[in-house]
Amino acid sequence: MIDLLGQSPGMWVAVAGVFGLLIGSFINVVVHRLPVMMQREWQAQCAELQGEALPETEPYNLARPASTCPSCGHAIAWYENIPILSWLWLRGRCSACATPISSRYPLVEFLAGACAAYAAWHFGFGLQGVAACFFLWLLVAMTFIDLDTYLLPDSLTFLLLWLGLLVNLQGLFVPLVSAVIGAMAGYLSLWLVYHGFRLLTGKEGMGYGDFKLFAALGAWLGWSMLPLVILLASLIGALIGIAMILFAGHDHAKPIPFGPYLAVAGVIAMFWGKPLMSLYLGG
Numbered sequence: 300m301i302d303l304l305g306q307s308p309g310m311w312v313a314v315a316g317v318f319g320l321l322i323g324s325f326i327n328v329v330v331h332r333l334p335v336m337m338q339r340e341w342q343a344q345c346a347e348l349q350g351e352a353l354p355e356t357e358p359y360n361l362a363r364p365a366s367t368c369p370s371c372g373h374a375i376a377w378y379e380n381i382p383i384l385s386w387l388w389l390r391g392r393c394s395a396c397a398t399p400i401s402s403r404y405p406l407v408e409f410l411a412g413a414c415a416a417y418a419a420w421h422f423g424f425g426l427q428g429v430a431a432c433f434f435l436w437l438l439v440a441m442t443f444i445d446l447d448t449y450l451l452p453d454s455l456t457f458l459l460l461w462l463g464l465l466v467n468l469q470g471l472f473v474p475l476v477s478a479v480i481g482a483m484a485g486y487l488s489l490w491l492v493y494h495g496f497r498l499l500t501g502k503e504g505m506g507y508g509d510f511k512l513f514a515a516l517g518a519w520l521g522w523s524m525l526p527l528v529i530l531l532a533s534l535i536g537a538l539i540g541i542a543m544i545l546f547a548g549h550d551h552a553k554p555i556p557f558g559p560y561l562a563v564a565g566v567i568a569m570f571w572g573k574p575l576m577s578l579y580l581g582g
Contacts, residue, residue, distance in 0.1 A: 312419045315432065319415025320382035322436050323408030325361075330407065330443045332361055333452055371396035382408040403443070410439050414566075421570055430466045431569065434459070434519055438562040441512065445558035451508025456515055463518030472569075473521030481517025485525055486510045509557050516565040524568045527576060531564035532557065 346353045366375040373395035379385050386405040393400060414435035422428035437459045445451050460482060467478035489510040496504040517525050540555055
């Protein structure tokens with residue numbers, strides 16, 4: 300099977316895309332449950348510090364309990380959980396109570412599948428393509444969590460960072476020295492910006508999760524790609540922020556998560572960073 304995938308680029312792309320759709324279904328679980336798990340952990344820690352006992356509850360993690368409709372409690376059968384197809388078949392509604400199911404679920408699944416298929420096509424069959432898939436899937440998960448909660452969980456940012464250093468032990472994307480310097484420079488640069496902004500304005504311009512995500516991008520892409528990433532993230536953020544204020548009535552005083560813009564910029568840098576840098580330096 301492995302030999303067949305290596306000899307057939309089309310099949311490799313198709314398999315990666317289908318597997319990405321399945322991972323996308325799991326990413327939906329992560330996006331929904333991980334913030335709740337974090338909140339419960341914080342509550343348990345607070346109770347422990349105050350010497351209080353928390354009431355016993357049913358296990359709640361990425362595997363348990365089984366997925367149910369949040370409105371009626373209908374247990375979702377396997378055939379109702381097929382990526383994209385089940386949502387279309389159910390016409391975007393629960394089969395038991397007809398409550399609408401958010402279109403975000405098939406969107407996340409599509410993004411995970413499309414990203415995997417493109418990574419497989421771009422890098423070809425091999426470890427580089429597989430590693431790029433994990434890079435993209437983690438960014439998709441963090442993007443939607445940040446949009447919902449303004450949080451970038453340590454469990455995901457640190458995983459992305461250590462994976463970046465791991466895959467670059469043998470220079471899979473960049474030399475290890477560049478990856479290590481990229482991780483340090485990514486964290487410290489935004490840390491300095493954060494504290495400088497805080498000293499000048501008395502306000503917090505971003506969260507610590509952004510530092511960690513930028514460090515993780517540096518670990519994958521190397522230090523030389525960080526200026527491009529932060530430039531792209533700032534440009535994308537500014538354009539979307541202005542559009543939201545002008546056309547969606549977004550309150551300019553309400554914060555906008557920066558993590559999704561870093562994620563998009565990281566994806567652009569992974570696939571097209573070198574040509575963009577060459578174009579800029581050559582111009």
